[in-house]
Amino acid sequence: MPVYNADAIVLHRILLGETDKIVTLLTREKGKLNAVAKGARRAGSRLSGATELFTHSQMQLAVGKSLDIISQCQVASSFPTLRGDLELLARATYLCELTDRMIEEREPNPEVFDLLLSALYLLQRAQERPDLIVHAYELRLLAERGYMPQLEACVRCGGALQRRQSAFSPSLGGVLCSGCRFSAQDAIALHAETITFLHALASADPETLLALAPSPAAAAETARCLRWYVRYRADRDLKSAEFLDSLRVQASRQHNVSRG
Amino acid sequence: MSGIPTMLHYAKPLARLVAELEKLPGIGPKSAQRMAFYLLRIPREEAMQLAHAIAEVKEKIGFCRECFNFTDQELCDICRDTRRDRSLLCVVSEPRDLMAMERTNEFRGVYHVLQGVISPQDGIGPDVLRIRELQARLYENEIQEVILATNPTIEGDATAFYLARLLKPLGLKVTRIAHGLPAGGDLDYADQATLVSALQWRREM
Numbered sequence A: 001m002p003v004y005n006a007d008a009i010v011l012h013r014i015l016l017g018e019t020d021k022i023v024t025l026l027t028r029e030k031g032k033l034n035a036v037a038k039g040a041r042r043a044g045s046r047l048s049g050a051t052e053l054f055t056h057s058q059m060q061l062a063v064g065k066s067l068d069i070i071s072q073c074q075v076a077s078s079f080p081t082l083r084g085d086l087e088l089l090a091r092a093t094y095l096c097e098l099t100d101r102m103i104e105e106r107e108p109n110p111e112v113f114d115l116l117l118s119a120l121y122l123l124q125r126a127q128e129r130p131d132l133i134v135h136a137y138e139l140r141l142l143a144e145r146g147y148m149p150q151l152e153a154c155v156r157c158g159g160a161l162q163r164r165q166s167a168f169s170p171s172l173g174g175v176l177c178s179g180c181r182f183s184a185q186d187a188i189a190l191h192a193e194t195i196t197f198l199h200a201l202a203s204a205d206p207e208t209l210l211a212l213a214p215s216p217a218a219a220a221e222t223a224r225c226l227r228w229y230v231r232y233r234a235d236r237d238l239k240s241a242e243f244l245d246s247l248r249v250q251a252s253r254q255h256n257v258s259r260g
Numbered sequence B: 001m002s003g004i005p006t007m008l009h010y011a012k013p014l015a016r017l018v019a020e021l022e023k024l025p026g027i028g029p030k031s032a033q034r035m036a037f038y039l040l041r042i043p044r045e046e047a048m049q050l051a052h053a054i055a056e057v058k059e060k061i062g063f064c065r066e067c068f069n070f071t072d073q074e075l076c077d078i079c080r081d082t083r084r085d086r087s088l089l090c091v092v093s094e095p096r097d098l099m100a101m102e103r104t105n106e107f108r109g110v111y112h113v114l115q116g117v118i119s120p121q122d123g124i125g126p127d128v129l130r131i132r133e134l135q136a137r138l139y140e141n142e143i144q145e146v147i148l149a150t151n152p153t154i155e156g157d158a159t160a161f162y163l164a165r166l167l168k169p170l171g172l173k174v175t176r177i178a179h180g181l182p183a184g185g186d187l188d189y190a191d192q193a194t195l196v197s198a199l200q201w202r203r204e205m
Helices: A086-102 A110-125 A131-144 A192-203 A206-211 A216-234 A239-259 B012-022 B029-041 B044-060 B095-103 B131-140 B154-170 B192-200
Strands: A003-016 A020-027 A031-037 A056-062 A068-077 A166-169 A174-176 A188-190 B085-092 B109-113 B145-148 B173-176
Touching (some): A003 A110, A020 A110, A086 A131, A131 A206, A131 A216, A192 A206, A216 A239, B085 B095, B109 B131, B131 B154, B145 B154, B154 B173
Parallel strands (some): A031 A068, B145 B173
Antiparallel strands (some): A003 A020, A003 A056, A020 A031, A056 A068, A166 A188
């Protein structure tokens, strides 16, 4: 049975039989693939830690008939900070589901692998504003897939964007100027600050990204635009996004109670 | 797969049995056929015992009104036991986790079975679990400590954190069972998360 080594992040896993798991891995070498982790649910299994969600490991896999089989692994990082906080854990889970949804199987794409890995590391440092990392990752993953939204000029007429009264259309894939903002049914109103913020999310280096401090209005508009744009590009709502929404609602309620 | 070409060769009742057995978890077409032939070969009484056991479990087993463990009465054996310490409540995700805790003979409190875990990627949120019932129990009863005994998986962690966030404002002591290296495990193969928690929850010797 031929074997190969891969640098892998666990995107999804389902239980198989009594003690096994089938894991969806994003590997740097072979792209996304499914593999069997035999006995990984036994308490003392050497594979149990490495096959948990968003864990990064060096793995050895054996080529199987239908699915490859994980034979050895060494955990590089299991991101204990992300696992120790419900807000971060929910966001890391979402990043994995989004990647799983947007990437085709067996299409090597080391850029996406590095993007996800750095997003997970940065998320550990973004306890104050974890959505900065989530939105930056959404934009950059979409850009990798060729779906970077048009933010420079009006997506419909190509005209310059005014300081006020712009909108974002998920179906047209970009920003609409004040003259075109009623031309799409799914247009979401945007402030100029939000467009600047979206630009920063798409291109800022890690330290600048972590230091971004958008106004609550720009943060809310960005979340709304990207939620609908990701949904449009992924063809459906992501399950972990719904859970994340419920956490955000809970957090804003608590914020309002503490302010009131 | 229901294996239609194979089933055409069997008599209808046998084909139906194979198809039903195939629906069981972890049972493929070959195992289903083997089990069906086994059931054909054994004495009628033995086969009927199995059929009756299945019918009886579907008729008589329901959830305990208090803890949502499986029981054939209104309250399960543990909830009816007056010697149990009702100030200690252990929250588990499945009835089989309750049985695992009971096998330790260490825990003398009562339980609450959530009937699942929060699993964001599978779309299982807190609303489908028995969390509202847990909150109701905490308001009414004399519980002082809630022990969260969910698995050390992403879903188990998410459930424990969610519950801790929900229950702590009630002024209760909320704890989670320790996790670290398993008995017979190998330090060299332990992942970071396991070692970090083993270090955090170390104890003096």
